[in-house]
Amino acid sequence: xxxxxxxxxxxxxxxxxxxxxxxxxxxxxxxxxxxxxxxxxxxxxxxxxxxxxxxxxxxxxxxxxxxxxxxxxxxxxxxxxxxxxxxxxxxxxxxxxxxxxxxxxxxxxxxxxxxxxxxxxxxxxxxxxxxxxxxxxxxxxxxxxxxxxxxxxxxxxxxxxxxxxxxxxxxxxxxxxxxxxxxxxxxxxxxxxxxxxxxxxxxxxxxxxxxxxxxxxxxxxxxxxxxxxxxxxxxxxxxxxxxxxxxxxxxxxxxxxxxxxxxxxxxxxxxxxxxxxxxxxxxxxxxxxxxxxx
Amino acid sequence: xxxxxxxxxxxxxxxxxxxxxxxxxxxxxxxxxxxxxxxxxxxxxxxxxxxxxxxxxxxxxxxxxxxxxxxxxxxxxxxxxxxxxxxxxxxxxxxxxxxxxxxxxxxxxxxxxxxxxxxxxxxxxxxxxxxxxxxxxxxxxxxxxxxxxxxxxxxxxxxxxxxxxxxxxxxxxxxxxxxxxxxxxxxxxxxxxxxxxxxxxxxxxxxxxxxxxxxxxxxxxxxxxxxxxxxxxxxxxxxxxxxxxxxxxxxxxxxxxxxxxxxxxxxxxxxxxxxxxxxxxxxxxxxxxxxxxxxxxxxxxxxxxxxxxxxxxxxxxxxxxxxxxxxxxxxxxxxxxxxxxxxxxxxxxxxxxxxxxxxxxxxxxxxxxxxxxxxxxxxxxxxxxxxxxxxxxxxxxxxxxxxxxxxxxxxxxxxxxxxxxxxxxxxxxxxxxxxxxxxxxxxxxxxxxxxxxxxxxxxxxxxxxxxxxxxxxxxxxxxxxxxxxxxxxxx
Numbered sequence: 116x117x118x119x120x121x122x123x124x125x126x127x128x129x130x131x132x133x134x135x136x137x138x139x140x141x142x143x144x145x146x147x148x149x150x151x152x153x154x155x156x157x158x159x160x161x162x163x164x165x166x167x168x169x170x171x172x173x174x175x176x177x178x179x180x181x182x183x184x185x186x187x188x189x190x191x192x193x194x195x196x197x198x199x200x201x202x203x204x205x206x207x208x209x210x211x212x213x214x215x216x217x218x219x220x221x222x223x224x225x226x227x228x229x230x231x232x233x234x235x236x237x238x239x240x241x242x243x244x245x246x247x248x249x250x251x252x253x254x255x256x257x258x259x260x261x262x263x264x265x266x267x268x269x270x271x272x273x274x275x276x277x278x279x280x281x282x283x284x285x286x287x288x289x290x291x292x293x294x295x296x297x298x299x300x301x302x303x304x305x306x307x308x309x310x311x312x313x314x315x316x317x318x319x320x321x322x323x324x325x326x327x328x329x330x331x332x333x334x335x336x337x338x339x340x341x342x343x344x345x346x347x348x349x350x351x352x353x354x355x356x357x358x359x360x361x362x363x364x365x366x367x368x369x370x371x372x373x374x375x376x377x378x379x380x381x382x383x384x385x386x387x388x389x390x391x392x393x394x395x396x397x398x399x400x401x402x403x404x405x406x407x408x409x
Numbered sequence: 410x411x412x413x414x415x416x417x418x419x420x421x422x423x424x425x426x427x428x429x430x431x432x433x434x435x436x437x438x439x440x441x442x443x444x445x446x447x448x449x450x451x452x453x454x455x456x457x458x459x460x461x462x463x464x465x466x467x468x469x470x471x472x473x474x475x476x477x478x479x480x481x482x483x484x485x486x487x488x489x490x491x492x493x494x495x496x497x498x499x500x501x502x503x504x505x506x507x508x509x510x511x512x513x514x515x516x517x518x519x520x521x522x523x524x525x526x527x528x529x530x531x532x533x534x535x536x537x538x539x540x541x542x543x544x545x546x547x548x549x550x551x552x553x554x555x556x557x558x559x560x561x562x563x564x565x566x567x568x569x570x571x572x573x574x575x576x577x578x579x580x581x582x583x584x585x586x587x588x589x590x591x592x593x594x595x596x597x598x599x600x601x602x603x604x605x606x607x608x609x610x611x612x613x614x615x616x617x618x619x620x621x622x623x624x625x626x627x628x629x630x631x632x633x634x635x636x637x638x639x640x641x642x643x644x645x646x647x648x649x650x651x652x653x654x655x656x657x658x659x660x661x662x663x664x665x666x667x668x669x670x671x672x673x674x675x676x677x678x679x680x681x682x683x684x685x686x687x688x689x690x691x692x693x694x695x696x697x698x699x700x701x702x703x704x705x706x707x708x709x710x711x712x713x714x715x716x717x718x719x720x721x722x723x724x725x726x727x728x729x730x731x732x733x734x735x736x737x738x739x740x741x742x743x744x745x746x747x748x749x750x751x752x753x754x755x756x757x758x759x760x761x762x763x764x765x766x767x768x769x770x771x772x773x774x775x776x777x778x779x780x781x782x783x784x785x786x787x788x789x790x791x792x793x794x795x796x797x798x799x800x801x802x803x804x805x806x807x808x809x810x811x812x813x814x815x816x817x818x819x820x821x822x823x824x825x826x827x828x829x830x831x832x833x834x835x836x837x838x839x840x841x842x843x844x845x846x847x848x849x850x851x852x853x854x855x856x857x858x859x860x861x862x863x864x865x866x867x868x869x870x871x872x873x874x875x876x877x878x879x880x881x882x883x884x885x886x887x888x889x890x891x892x893x894x895x896x897x898x899x900x
Contacts, residue, residue, distance in 0.1 A: 149856065183872075183873075186553075187552070221847065226504060229507070229508065230504070232556065233507065233556020233557065233558075234556065236873075237553075237557065237874075238552060240564075241563060241564075253852045308487070354894065358576040382563075397849070398849040399852035399853055400850050400851060400853035402853055403826035403830075403853070403857060404826075404829075407699070
């Protein structure tokens with residue numbers, strides 16, 4: 116007796132919840148045989164704005180967590196992903212990726228999460244300094260997260276592009292709203308399920324599916340977004356984003372040349388891109404002396 | 410006068426008003442073997458000498474298990490295994506090496522309670538400390554260092570960091586598992602292989618760690634654990650095929666090691682004794698400072714190389730600090746380390762208790778004024794009341810020498826110059842504490858104190874991301890943080 120499979124309804128991920136888009140719109144995702152695999156949410160400006168609210172309210176809690184705790188949570192995400200490896204491979208196959216490439220994409224994604232888990236409590240040691248100022252002050256500079264980061268992630272990759280863009284942002288204590296690949300969106304939503312079972316607080320990562328041509332101007336003009344990362348190659352979108360960013364002096368990073376499966380796609384400098392440097396001056400008394408003696 | 414009387418009246422009587430029901434930690438879930446062998450090349454093997462020694466619970470004097478005594482031949486076997494393992498281990502990518510170390514961290518977190526209970530049974534420290542400090546910190550050290558394994562190029566740019574080879578590590582009995590983690594984790598992250606010797610009175614958690622390492626699938630020979638006393642340690646120090654010695658223990662033994670390897674190319678790091686000054690200024694938050702002083706000296710029965718064993722109090726607040734300190738000491742619960750209420754557990758060994766009692770005698774003879782908490786202590790096992798010596802002076806032996814027990818000397822000072830002079834006037838330089846409301850004073854003192862760690866308005870804080878180690882005769886090299894990797898790399 117044949118059994119009819121249960122198909123998953125792909126939703127979006129906002130504030131730890133899985134709603135469909137408020138707009139009610141969808142776009143059909145088709146396989147090579149032109150069959151519909153899923154009706155993806157065509158997210159709207161309103162969805163994006165809701166996601167920014169969720170990301171902003173999660174920012175305080177996430178950025179104040181100890182670096183070590185963030186490290187444990189990123190590692191937990193890797194653990195969860197490892198356990199669901201087969202599901203992601205199957206989903207990549209469904210989206211037309213070859214078996215070998217699918218396997219590589221998933222294992223690289225897991226290892227990249229572990230890589231950034233390690234950085235959570237270490238990039239500070241690289242990017243901080245104690246500054247030997249001439250006056251009698253103890254002067255030090257430390258990195259702090261920028262805030263809410265909007266990400267338009269790679270169009271070519273379903274999972275690795277997403278992980279590559281999210282991991283350094285949250286490792287550094289930011290929260291984010293991510294637009295997934297439009298043509299390969301499935302893993303983004305399944306990855307949201309991984310995030311949702313990894314002790315990651317609601318709202319730290321929010322994921323939308325939809326169309327960059329429609330959304331990039333909203334991503335870049337929102338006044339409560341502090342930084343924008345763009346992983347695609349569309350020159351017109353890049354120009355609009357850079358222009359709109361000036362509205363509230365967003366930091367913009369265009370990663371149009373990144374090669375996702377290369378070692379160069381991961382480094383602490385991707386964390387640094389979403390950090391502010393804070394310098395503190397504190398007076399030092401200068402009484403007594405004992406240095407020479409002992 | 411009448412005011413003073415009221416205070417005395419209001420004082421709690423801790424024997425009648427403040428009774429605690431016992432809250433023993435369960436040890437039923439612990440499985441210990443009767444006899445433990447040496448962990449060499451991924452398996453437990455019998456010692457060449459066939460000799461075993463007993464390990465005791467210092468709180469009950471009961472024998473817990475027997476532990477193998479490694480001789481030169483066993484150590485040689487362990488070094489050979491480590492050397493062989495080094496070939497492959499050092500060539501493994503940092504990413505894969507890191508994953509093994511993450512696994513060890515996770516396994517330790519999963520088995521944390523078991524490790525805590527055994528640590529307390531074998532070493533005498535209170536279950537609260539082994540459960541909340543020793544074991545989680547040990548796991549965190551593995552977790553933290555795991556992340557460095559594939560990031561060494563960022564930590565030390567332009568130097569192409571390479572491991573040293575086989576590392577011999579000798580650790581003390583005061584934080585048996587934690588010290589093993591401090592030693593093994595950075596060594597592995599840097600790509601070295603290890604021969605580690607735990608202290609003879611506290612081998613069990615290191616051997617449990619060996620089991621865990623075996624379960625983790627770490628390649629055979631990458632970590633070898635050999636048990637024994639001084640002779641076994643000497644065999645490690647003197648083995649010709651070891652590239653580096655890392656030692657934590659007494660300054661006397663540290664000097665001996667430094668001398669013994671002087672004719673070789675072995676690298677060395679030493680984390681030795683201390684006699685930290687804990688300094689309270691008149692502007693400090695006094696209650697907070699008193700808490701910090703209690704934590705500074707009575708944490709882990711005072712068996713802490715960085716213990717705040719010399720209290721310096723500014724003269725104008727000396728009376729109130731000492732009164733509050735005595736009151737606080739009265740509330741400390743000394744006794745069964747397995748009881749979750751216990752503050753101060755058992756002294757680690759009979760020898761150590763004798764040494765502490767000897768120093769208490771010396772302090773009295775030197776003319777310092779002794780004060781001890783009036784608490785009851787168990788009739789069996791090794792216990793020592795929390796002890797103060799008031800009016801101690803800089804030349805007293807109890808001020809100059811490390812006691813390694815719950816004994817605090819108290820000196821007063823008038824000026825900041827005076828206290829800097831006194832704090833530094835000692836061969837040690839591991840740590841110091843400063844209590845003041847004024848930040849600029851803190852930084853003045855961190856500049857002037859010749860010590861590797863300065864705690865300001867806190868004490869005895871440890872973190873895998875924070876370097877730890879001494880100045881002067883407290884040793885050299887750092888453990889923890891980025892600096893903690895340096896001694897394990899050719900840079």
